[in-house]
Amino acid sequence: MGPYAKEELLACVIARLLGGARHAAIGASSPIPATGCFLHREKDRTFRVSLQQRRAANPFSEGSRELFDLAGQGRIDTFFLGGAQIDGTGAINLVRADGRRFPGSFGSAFMYPMVPGTILFREEHSRRTLVRKVDFVSARGTPKALLTGKALFSWQPGGKRFRLESFHDSSREEIAELTGFEYDVSPDARQTPPPTAEEIALLRGPVAKLVAADYPDFARRVWGTTLAA
Amino acid sequence: MSDVESLASKIPDGCLLALPPDYSLVAMEVVRALVRKRSRNLRLLGVPILGMSADLLIGAGCVAEVETSAVSLGEAGLAPRFTEAAEKGEIKVRDATCPAIHTALQAAEKGVPYMPIGGVIGSDLIAGRPDWKVVDDLLIVPALRPDVALFHARWADEAGNVWVGRRRELATVAHASRQTLVTYEELKKGDMLEDELLAPGVISSVYISATAHAPRGAWPLGVAGVYAPDDTHLSQYAKAAKTREGFQRYLEEWVLTPRKSFSPA
Numbered sequence: 001m002g003p004y005a006k007e008e009l010l011a012c013v014i015a016r017l018l019g020g021a022r023h024a025a026i027g028a029s030s031p032i033p034a035t036g037c038f039l040h041r042e043k044d045r046t047f048r049v050s051l052q053q054r055r056a057a058n059p060f061s062e063g064s065r066e067l068f069d070l071a072g073q074g075r076i077d078t079f080f081l082g083g084a085q086i087d088g089t090g091a092i093n094l095v096r097a098d099g100r101r102f103p104g105s106f107g108s109a110f111m112y113p114m115v116p117g118t119i120l121f122r123e124e125h126s127r128r129t130l131v132r133k134v135d136f137v138s139a140r141g142t143p144k145a146l147l148t149g150k151a152l153f154s155w156q157p158g159g160k161r162f163r164l165e166s167f168h169d170s171s172r173e174e175i176a177e178l179t180g181f182e183y184d185v186s187p188d189a190r191q192t193p194p195p196t197a198e199e200i201a202l203l204r205g206p207v208a209k210l211v212a213a214d215y216p217d218f219a220r221r222v223w224g225t226t227l228a229a
Numbered sequence: 230m231s232d233v234e235s236l237a238s239k240i241p242d243g244c245l246l247a248l249p250p251d252y253s254l255v256a257m258e259v260v261r262a263l264v265r266k267r268s269r270n271l272r273l274l275g276v277p278i279l280g281m282s283a284d285l286l287i288g289a290g291c292v293a294e295v296e297t298s299a300v301s302l303g304e305a306g307l308a309p310r311f312t313e314a315a316e317k318g319e320i321k322v323r324d325a326t327c328p329a330i331h332t333a334l335q336a337a338e339k340g341v342p343y344m345p346i347g348g349v350i351g352s353d354l355i356a357g358r359p360d361w362k363v364v365d366d367l368l369i370v371p372a373l374r375p376d377v378a379l380f381h382a383r384w385a386d387e388a389g390n391v392w393v394g395r396r397r398e399l400a401t402v403a404h405a406s407r408q409t410l411v412t413y414e415e416l417k418k419g420d421m422l423e424d425e426l427l428a429p430g431v432i433s434s435v436y437i438s439a440t441a442h443a444p445r446g447a448w449p450l451g452v453a454g455v456y457a458p459d460d461t462h463l464s465q466y467a468k469a470a471k472t473r474e475g476f477q478r479y480l481e482e483w484v485l486t487p488r489k490s491f492s493p494a
Binding site: 028055056068100104108 | 250252253277278297298299300301303304307308311312315316322324325326327328329331335346347348349350351352353354395396397398399400401451453457458
């Protein structure tokens with residue numbers, strides 16, 4: 001890796017997926033997707049970012065159902081979902097596997113099929129998280145992409161399969177070893193392009209300040225940013 | 230008996246008790262009082278998810294069943310007592326998804342038996358919910374009518390109204406429930422419905438069964454604009470509750486000794 005944090009690279013990959021997006025909603029505990037969205041917003045001021053659990057100046061005034069009502073009407077085009085397990089058909093599991101209990105499905109069962117640009121994001125890239133078939137389907141939908149700490153996959157709606165597009169600090173061979181489902185490989189698959197000087201300047205400047213307001217621990221860890229800065 | 234204990238005494242064992250998420254005005258003082266009075270067989274409903282309140286009640290043996298879209302301590306991580314109780318089969322979990330719970334409560338507030346919602350088709354949640362039906366590719370959820378809704382408010386007034394601001398899911402659950410019990414930070418003189426700026430954040434006394442004064446009553450969770458969640462305490466709880474013994478020590482220090490639970494952040 002170069003002179004940048006891994007979180008910065010992942011945020012750049014997310015921002016680069018957002019061309020043409022109008023309105024992203026971000027659920028609980030998602031500092032890297034939030035960072036990617038704020039970075040994209042620096043380049044496209046018409047792009048709206050709604051943080052569902054923001055403590056101050058929360059964008060919703062009709063309670064926690066408003067997010068789902070917006071999505072139900074098609075007013076949100078970008079959302080992020082993770083999973084204790086994610087499989088090669090794009091299904092995610094947030095409920096249980098191997099006798100272990102996870103927190104639960106949250107709004108995923110609704111948001112995934114409703115939001116056209118759902119990006120699956122899970123930092124851990126292993127055969128434990130990326131499985132052939134999930135033990136429980138919390139939600140099923142048509143993802144726009146799957147981003148992990150090691151790789152970016154696009155989704156091929158025709159073949160209903162993921163396709164490896166790029167890998168970060170890794171190789172085709174390592175990705176094959178660490179991925180539990182079958183996928184295609186783009187003929188152009190390559191190392192993920194590192195953040196540009198412009199992206200780094202935005203991330204460490206205005207974006208870090210925005211992120212610190214909602215994810216103070218994350219901002220302190222990645223940038224040493226505090227709210228007073 | 231304090232006002233808070235008397236509010237807790239109105240919550241019978243075995244009832245369906247609706248609680249808000251950690252970010253939405255939780256009546257933690259009453260939750261601690263439920264542990265002290267040894268509530269049993271509560272059926273919790275997360276509106277639409279649950280956090281520390283549920284984890285405390287589950288760990289203290291007050292809960293038989295949970296219907297929720299998730300139980301999590303947010304940034305502090307997994308809810309350890311929920312996780313262990315679910316894995317050991319000590320509680321029954323009826324898994325849902327957020328908008329299904331909102332819609333089921335909206336059906337109850339409208340007085341209709343069920344309502345449709347989009348999405349969800351393709352999820353294994355449906356197989357675990359014989360009460361949910363699929364008709365014409367739409368999910369139909371039956372109305373949910375909790376026995377008791379319990380939450381905290383910024384203000385109550387002399388007319389019996391309470392103010393929850395933008396936390397409108399609390400209005401929905403109050404409309405839908407048979408009884409609504411509310412603790413509040415401060416009492417306002419007069420009637421908040423006479424104030425055009427306050428009225429949109431009010432839940433009318435029509436829906437409120439009883440209130441109790443509980444300053445800092447949401448602690449260690451927060452009240453927006455008044456006090457922030459006590460993140461240090463929440464992560465201490467998350468760590469302590471990883472084991473039964475640690476949880477028991479937490480209960481003794483912060484719940485079973487009432488004066489300590491009023492500790493300022």
